[in-house]
Structure formats: structure tokens, C-alpha cells
Amino acid sequence: DYLTKSFNKLRKRKLIRERIAGGAWFVQNTWNWETSQHHPHLHLLLDSVYIDKKDLASEWFKCTGNSYIIDIREIYNTSNAVKEVARYSATPCDLREFPKDRYLEIYDACFNRKMCGSWGTLKGISFKPKSMIEPEDKIEMASGAMVFAMRNEDDNARAIWLMCTGHGPVIQGVDMDHIVREGYEEHMNSPPKFHPQIRFNFAA
Incomplete structure (x- = not known):
């Protein structure tokens, strides 16, 4: 600021x-x-x-x-x-x-x-980079908050966390669909450090 x-x-x-x-x-x-x-x-x-x-x-x-x-x-x-x-x-x-x-x-x-x-004189210039991945090739895995909260309790959450932090391989087909979104808060060991709207996406 x-x-x-x-x-x-x-x-x-x-x-x-x-x-x-x-x-x-x-x-x-x-x-x-x-x-x-x-x-x-x-x-x-x-x-x-x-x-x-x-x-x-x-x-x-x-x-x-x-x-x-x-x-x-x-x-x-x-x-x-x-x-x-x-x-x-x-x-x-x-x-x-x-x-x-x-x-x-x-x-x-x-x-x-x-x-x-x-x-x-330069107002209006777009700085948004062109995506290198087509929308249909993206796979939504889970919210950052959910992954962080459950990384020590759920195998899929841990796999996604390791991928995103560079400590694990990229694994296809991993998601958090088996967790009911409305109820995942009760499984948290600690408050989420990521904003709930942040999502992890990987190219198919």
C-alpha cells in the first residue's frame, strides 16, 4: 500500500x-x-x-x-x-x-x-496474459481452503497439496468430489490459509 x-x-x-x-x-x-x-x-x-x-x-x-x-x-x-x-x-x-x-x-x-x-495516453491497455490452456482442458480439483484444511487427513487433499507446492508428482484424476463441500469445515485441523475462492486447476 x-x-x-x-x-x-x-x-x-x-x-x-x-x-x-x-x-x-x-x-x-x-x-x-x-x-x-x-x-x-x-x-x-x-x-x-x-x-x-x-x-x-x-x-x-x-x-x-x-x-x-x-x-x-x-x-x-x-x-x-x-x-x-x-x-x-x-x-x-x-x-x-x-x-x-x-x-x-x-x-x-x-x-x-x-x-x-x-x-x-496508455490508458486502456490490457495486461491480461493469454491463457496457454484451453478452458475445456482444465480440471477443477478443489478449493484452496479445502485442500489446505484436509491435507493431513485426506489422501486426495494431500496429493493435491504436494502437487501445488512442488513436493509431489502431477497425478491425473485427483479431486475432492467425495467430500461434501458444506460439511468440510468440521474436518479442519486449522483455519484455511488460502482464500476460499482460490481454486487449483491443472491441464488435462
Whole structure:
């Protein structure tokens, strides 16, 4: 929230409004193994006249109160720049870069949060990646809440959990149909850590 709120303040600054006609922004979070800390940051593609780095850093500090860290570069190859920046819309957070015990923490931080957007001359651009799997090839297994809650009690739930966490093979035909959805809460050992609407889907 702090990062995006600071960015919204920046966009309202006079210097920014006068020199930037529009842009696209992407939130990315990486992991610093040396400090064991998250590193949330923004990537932007701007339709703008060039802004001096010192001026932009000064404006950013006024919005954040504690950060001068910015990097701005002029674009010479539009196609390459778009490809470089656009990839962040599909990968705001690469879990392979994080300790596994941080996965749920990352999920909670990113759930239902807007991770990219556009404004001005770039407003209306769609960042939704095209699905590589056809709808008819998807198999609905179970809700994340049900799987997490019953992973220690039900063989199918455990198999799905191991698949999703990368600790087990992909097994075809595994689902939770044998559990009555309305009654699964009574079987839970602990509260679900996943939002009930999250579902696990695998390609057939």
C-alpha cells in the first residue's frame, strides 16, 4: 500500500503532470537473500519528455519521505522496451526466488491487489496474459481452503497439496468430489490459509 500510495502522489505532482502524458506501471516484489527482506518496487513505461534523474529523485523523496532510489532511461528501441516492461505484468513475483516458508505471506500480500495499470495516453491497455490452456482442458480439483484444511487427513487433499507446492508428482484424476463441500469445515485441523475462492486447476 505504501508503495502504490506514494506513486499515486507522485503522479499528481506538478512536474510529473507537466512532463508525462501517460504511462504503464507494474509492481514487482523480489527477495534480498543478504538482508532476508522483501524488495517491492515499481517498473514504469512512460510517454514523456526526458526528466532529469535528480529532479525525479527529489520528487520521489517528497512523496515517500525516505527514498531517493530511482532509475530512469531513455528509450531508443520501443519494441524491446515494451517487451522488457510488459513481462512484469505476468510475473509480479517469482516464487522461485523466495524461501518456501514465505509463500503464504506473499499470497496474503498480493491477494486482491492491483499489480499493474495504466493512465493517460496508455490508458486502456490490457495486461491480461493469454491463457496457454484451453478452458475445456482444465480440471477443477478443489478449493484452496479445502485442500489446505484436509491435507493431513485426506489422501486426495494431500496429493493435491504436494502437487501445488512442488513436493509431489502431477497425478491425473485427483479431486475432492467425495467430500461434501458444506460439511468440510468440521474436518479442519486449522483455519484455511488460502482464500476460499482460490481454486487449483491443472491441464488435462
